[in-house]
Amino acid sequence: xxxxxxxxxxxVKPSETLSLTCTVSGGSISRSSYYWGWIRQSPGKGLEWIGxxxxxxxxxxxxxxxxxxxxxxxxxxxxxxxxxxxxxxADTAIYYCARDGATIYGFDVWGxxxxxxxxx
Amino acid sequence: xxxxxxxxxxxxxxxxxxxxxxxxxxxxxxxxYDVHWYQQFPGTAPKLLIYGNINRPSGVPDRFSGSKSGTSxxxxxxxxQAEDEGDYYCQSYDSSLSGSKVFGxxxxxTVL
Numbered sequence: 001x002x003x004x005x006x007x008x009x010x011x012v013k014p015s016e017t018l019s020l021t022c023t024v025s026g027g028s029i030s031r032s033s034y035y036w037g038w039i040r041q042s043p044g045k046g047l048e049w050i051g052x053x054x055x056x057x058x059x060x061x062x063x064x065x066x067x068x069x070x071x072x073x074x075x076x077x078x079x080x081x082x083x084x085x086x087x088x089x090a091d092t093a094i095y096y097c098a099r100d101g102a103t104i105y106g107f108d109v110w111g112x113x114x115x116x117x118x119x120x
Numbered sequence: 121x122x123x124x125x126x127x128x129x130x131x132x133x134x135x136x137x138x139x140x141x142x143x144x145x146x147x148x149x150x151x152x153y154d155v156h157w158y159q160q161f162p163g164t165a166p167k168l169l170i171y172g173n174i175n176r177p178s179g180v181p182d183r184f185s186g187s188k189s190g191t192s193x194x195x196x197x198x199x200x201q202a203e204d205e206g207d208y209y210c211q212s213y214d215s216s217l218s219g220s221k222v223f224g225x226x227x228x229x230t231v232l
Binding site for chain 2: 037039046047048049052060061062064066096101103104105106107108109111112113
């Protein structure tokens with residue numbers, strides 16, 4: 001059974017870089033036809049797609065976050081990661097990683113989420 | 121504001137049928153992009169409920185159904201149960217502004 005688990009610091013200072021990793025177990029991240037995505041949810045708010053990456057390293061990202069965002073994949077570790085630079089309090093959220101079935105299948109497997117707070 | 125518009129809340133009594141609308145535009149739902157629906161309970165991750173407009177993943181009861189027409193989509197829940205109470209989100213793809221996956225603002229379902 002495919003499982004995803006987010007990891008990373010729970011507290012980041014303003015203007016610094018938020019770094020998270022998602023570890024995939026129970027299946028290979030290199031399986032074709034799926035991307036691997038990040039979604040966040042600000043406190044008491046709705047869901048916002050951050051970006052998605054293919055095992056080859058190809059990405060597509062939310063235009064509103066693109067200039068601050070770097071995504072990467074490590075197939076040897078079955079992991080993918082995100083770095084969000086120059087964070088502010090507005091980046092405080094629960095960050096989820098999920099398997100992205102592109103436009104046809106939606107996000108069909110989710111991690112449990114990790115809370116990131118931006119504060120000095 | 122979200123690119124996809126949902127009612128903030130809906131409610132219904134046990135056993136009733138409720139629907140949740142998701143209104144988009146010609147750059148997302150109206151452009152033919154599929155709509156997906158997610159169910160979320162407090163403190164938990166969203167769960168895929170409907171994909172590709174009308175399809176249910178394995179394990180999702182047939183009380184849940186999806187439809188799409190023009191620039192809108194809809195989630196219907198029949199035989200409402202207390203455990204259905206939670207938040208529901210629609211999601212699609214928007215081709216404007218370099219393209220982006222977009223979510224609706226979410227609908228809080230209350231079972232009376």
